[in-house]
Amino acid sequence: MEQQNIVWIIIPAKDEERHIGKVIEETKRYSEYFNNILVVDDGSSDSTTEIAKQQSVQVIRHIINLGKGAALKTGCDYAIKKGAEIIIAMDADLQHEPKEIPNFLKVLKENNADIIFGYRKLTGEMPLILKFGNFFINTMFSLLYNIQVRDSQSGYRCFTKQAYQKIRWQSFDYSMESEMIARAGKNKLKYKEIPIQTIYHDKYKGTTVFDGIRIVVKMVWWKISRSV
């Protein structure tokens, strides 16, 4: 596929020395579809930055850990300043398959959409607690924001520069993914969903049950306070 828009891949990472090299390597196999890879090291205490730099990609670093939301926002701000027109956000823990990148771009362009959400298929691999948590949060989204998404917690997403300006979130942490959807719903952005393959490498990382509860509380608060 011939790309016309300037596409940036943004990978927020925290203590991902085990996976980041492989993620970049795998992503580079699809380099014809994008212009740049940007790793945002969110205050890692390991050699995430050094490993990423060895792969000759751009790395920016938070001197302390702020959270995934802040890291992705820094990455998006930087990419847009450098001329990015389309941004693909993916996780640094090898959960997301880079082979989906062409599909994200294809669906975005074919549908003239603002934002594409990747959704994880409910396979046996997904831990039961995640399935339930996701179902609960998705239902809350439908009730509060009138936006139907299959997977509100997947971080694999693609959006345009214009969409980013409308969904630019305030959350530092994992609730950023929810805030992004809430803002997309509020601004009536055109969205599509595509199925993605997900591999669970580390069950102790990512959104916990407590994060889930906090996200739901925040969703209600955003609605009441009309901040989103």
Next chain:
Amino acid sequence: MLLWLQFMGLAFGIAMIYLTVLFFKRKDFNKTDLIMWILVWLFFIFMTLYPSFLYGIMEQLSIKRTLDFINISLFAFFSVVIFYLYNVNRRNTKRLEEIVRKLALEKGEKQKL
């Protein structure tokens, strides 16, 4: 004669005044902080030594027991303190985020590939 409870209250008030002066000497507190906190502790000591001072206020508020009055006052005081600290914390978190992100972006600008 002082009751044990009053004695403990007095000792606590004096210890807090000592700490307040110590923080001022270490330049953690400015003059306003010093005066404000010393007044708070002096008021606390005064109430401990002369609890009858409170009876007039309690009567106005229809509160029968001194302990109830203290509980209600402390609840109101700590609610204000928590609200204030929450606000300070939010502001500092936001500032910290801005600084960290600004530093990251500036460093990124200087980076050569």
